[in-house]
Amino acid sequence: MRFDLTVPFARYVAQYYNDINFPFKRYQIGKVYRGERNQKGRYREFYQCDIDVIGKDKLSIDNDAWVISLASKAFKAIGLSNYKFQISNRKILKGLLSEIEIDEVNEVMGLIDKYDKIGKESFSKELEELIGLEKAQYINKVLDIKGNSKEIGEKLLKLNIGNEYFIEGVEELNKVCSMLSILGVEDEEFEINLKIIRGLDYYTGTVFETMLIGNESYGSICSGGRYDNLAEKYTTNVLPGVGISIGITRLFFVLKEIGFIDNYKVKSNLDYLIIPIGDTMEYCGKAMKYLEEKNYAVTIYFDEDTLKKKMNYANKLGVENVILIGEEEVLENKVKVKNMISGSNMSLDYKQL
Amino acid sequence: MRFDLTVPFARYVAQYYNDINFPFKRYQIGKVYRGERNQKGRYREFYQCDIDVIGKDKLSIDNDAWVISLASKAFKAIGLSNYKFQISNRKILKGLLSEIEIDEVNEVMGLIDKYDKIGKESFSKELEELIGLEKAQYINKVLDIKGNSKEIGEKLLKLNIGNEYFIEGVEELNKVCSMLSILGVEDEEFEINLKIIRGLDYYTGTVFETMLIGNESYGSICSGGRYDNLAEKYTTNVLPGVGISIGITRLFFVLKEIGFIDNYKVKSNLDYLIIPIGDTMEYCGKAMKYLEEKNYAVTIYFDEDTLKKKMNYANKLGVENVILIGEEEVLENKVKVKNMISGSNMSLDYKQL
Structure with missing residues (x-):
C-alpha cells in the first residue's frame, strides 16, 4: 500500500x-x-x-x-x-x-x-529568542513586504x-x-x-x-x-x-x-438523450450511431414508460438536449429536438445536428 | 479491501x-x-x-x-x-x-x-453417466445447433x-x-x-x-x-x-x-504542441489560450533547446500538429502549423485553427 x-x-x-x-x-x-x-x-x-x-x-x-x-x-x-x-x-x-x-x-x-x-506575535517572540532582536526584526521586515x-x-x-x-x-x-x-x-x-x-x-x-x-x-x-x-x-x-x-x-x-458540493449543479456528460416513442428503435439506433460518429455522447431511453416518466428522467439527469423519435418522425425522416433549458422544440433531420 | x-x-x-x-x-x-x-x-x-x-x-x-x-x-x-x-x-x-x-x-x-x-467427448461421457443416454443425446443435440x-x-x-x-x-x-x-x-x-x-x-x-x-x-x-x-x-x-x-x-x-501492446501505437491526446522559437512566449500564451477556449488540448514546449530537439520531442510524443512561433510569426500575427504525419506546413492566423 x-x-x-x-x-x-x-x-x-x-x-x-x-x-x-x-x-x-x-x-x-x-x-x-x-x-x-x-x-x-x-x-x-x-x-x-x-x-x-x-x-x-x-x-x-x-x-x-x-x-x-x-x-x-x-x-x-x-x-x-x-x-x-x-x-x-x-x-x-x-x-x-x-x-x-x-x-x-x-x-x-x-x-x-x-x-x-502561531500568529505574528508568538512568531516574533520565538524568533527573537532564537537569533536576537536585530536579525529577527530584519526577517520580519522582509516577511512583511506588501x-x-x-x-x-x-x-x-x-x-x-x-x-x-x-x-x-x-x-x-x-x-x-x-x-x-x-x-x-x-x-x-x-x-x-x-x-x-x-x-x-x-x-x-x-x-x-x-x-x-x-x-x-x-x-x-x-x-x-x-x-x-x-x-x-x-x-x-x-x-x-x-x-x-x-x-x-x-x-x-x-x-x-463550505457548502460548495451541496450547491453544485452537476452537468450531465450526455449531449443527447434519445427517447423512442412507439416502435422506432431501429431509427433511434441509426440516429445514435450518426451522432456518436460526430463524437457526441448519446444514449437511448430503452425502457417502456410513459412519456412523462421519460421526460422526468431526462430532467433529473440534467441533460440539455432530448431527441424525441415517434413514428411520425420516422416517416418524415426527422427528429424532434427539445432543449430542456429553454424549452424550445425543433424538428429537423438528425444529420443537421 | x-x-x-x-x-x-x-x-x-x-x-x-x-x-x-x-x-x-x-x-x-x-x-x-x-x-x-x-x-x-x-x-x-x-x-x-x-x-x-x-x-x-x-x-x-x-x-x-x-x-x-x-x-x-x-x-x-x-x-x-x-x-x-x-x-x-x-x-x-x-x-x-x-x-x-x-x-x-x-x-x-x-x-x-x-x-x-474438458472437451466434447468427456462432456458427453460424464453427462450420459449422470442423466442417461437419451437425455444426454438430446442436450447435446441442442448444444450442437449451428x-x-x-x-x-x-x-x-x-x-x-x-x-x-x-x-x-x-x-x-x-x-x-x-x-x-x-x-x-x-x-x-x-x-x-x-x-x-x-x-x-x-x-x-x-x-x-x-x-x-x-x-x-x-x-x-x-x-x-x-x-x-x-x-x-x-x-x-x-x-x-x-x-x-x-x-x-x-x-x-x-x-x-498476444503482442497487441507491443505493436500499439499510442496516439497523443494533445491536439497541438506549441514550440516557441526565440522570445515569443507571450504570443504563445495567447495562442494557447485561444485554442483552449475552442476545447483543443494544447501545451507549450517551455524548455530552451535546439529546434531539432524540440521537433524530436514532438515526434516521439506522437502529436499530429505542431505550432511553431518565431519572432517573424509574432510580427506578422501568424503561426506556422506543421503536420507531423504529412509533413505539410501552413502559415496562418491562429484564429483560423
Missing part, C-alpha cells in the same frame, strides 16, 4: 530513464494510505491527484508556472472561486538567512513554516541583498509570476507569500499553497513546488522536476464543509 | 434508492483484491472495470444489448479486432432441463459450464419445447441479438453459444463472455449478464440489472501476451 504517488513515480522515471521523452509530464489520480491518526477530512485511505513535469538535467522555470496554471484551470472548470495561490521560492529565505549569517537555519525555517498557526507580486518582487531586489541564492530566488519568483499571467492565470488568483515553505526537505525552489479566501483555516487545498532531483535515491541521473498535488478526498471534504 | 465492485454498488443503490434516477447507469474503474493464489495474469490486487444498468422493478432487455454494445465500442476504440461475444440466456438451459425432467440441474449446469475445458444468431434462434423455437422459461429465454436472446445490430454491433462480433453459463449463481437471464479468436485459451476478456435483483441482500426493493465486467489488469496481461 503506497503512501504517496511520488515515490513510485520516481522509481518509474529512474527505471525507464532511457525510454522516456523528456520533459516528461504525467498526471495521476490514485489511492494512497497514511498511518496517521484520522483528523477532520484527513483519512488513512484517500485519493491523491498529482501532476509532475520532469526534465533531464535541466527544466525551465516556466514549468513551475504551468503546473500552477493547470490547477487554476481545474478550479475554474468546476466553478470554484475565492481561491488564492500563495507562492514563494525557498531560495529567497535560504539566501536571506545566509546573508544575515544565521546558524540556526532549520529552526528559523521551521518557525516561519508555523507562522500562520504589494502585488510585481511590487513585492521589486521591493525584494531593492533590499540590496547580494547573496546569490536570494537573487536567484527573487528572479525565479518574478519569472513564475509573469509566466502565470502569460498562461492566463489572473492577478487575483495568486500572490507572493514569503512565509510559504512546505516543510524542510524536498522542495528547493518554487513552493506554493492554495488557500480558500475566507476559509483559510482549512489549510491548503492544492500545493507543490520545485525539486532539484526527483529520483536521486534510485539513479545517479539528475532529474529536476516541479509538481503539484491535490488531496482529492480532503478537497471534497472541504468543499462539502 | 473490497473483493469486487458489485457488492459496494449494490449497497449504494439500496442506500440511495429514493434519490436515484432509474434506470441508473454507472461505470466504475477501481482496484479490487482477491485471496486466490496468483496465476498467469491473475493477481491478488488488480483493476476491474464494471458497467451496470439498474432498473426499478423492471428493466428492458434492450439494456442487455446496450452494455454489450459498449464493450464493442471500447474494443473498436482501441483497435482490437478478432474478439467475439458469445451470448446465451440461462433461461434456455433451465427450461430445457425442466422440459426433459432432469433432477440433477446443478450438476448438469456445472458440467456444461466446464464443457470447453448457424448465425438468427438461424440458431429459429432452430431453437422449432424444437417445439413448450416450457415457458425456454421460450422466454429464446425470445430474450433473439431480442438481444437484433438490438445488437440496431446498436451498431456487427454480425461478426457476436454469436450465440448455449454453453455459456457463467457459474451457477447470480445471473438469471442473458449471459455472455468474450473470446479472442485464435486465443481462446486465455478465456473470456469481458463478461457479464442479467441479474434479477441486484441488492436483494440489502433491501426489499426489486432492482433488476444487467452488468458487464472487464478485468483491466488481466486484459492488459492478455493483450501483452
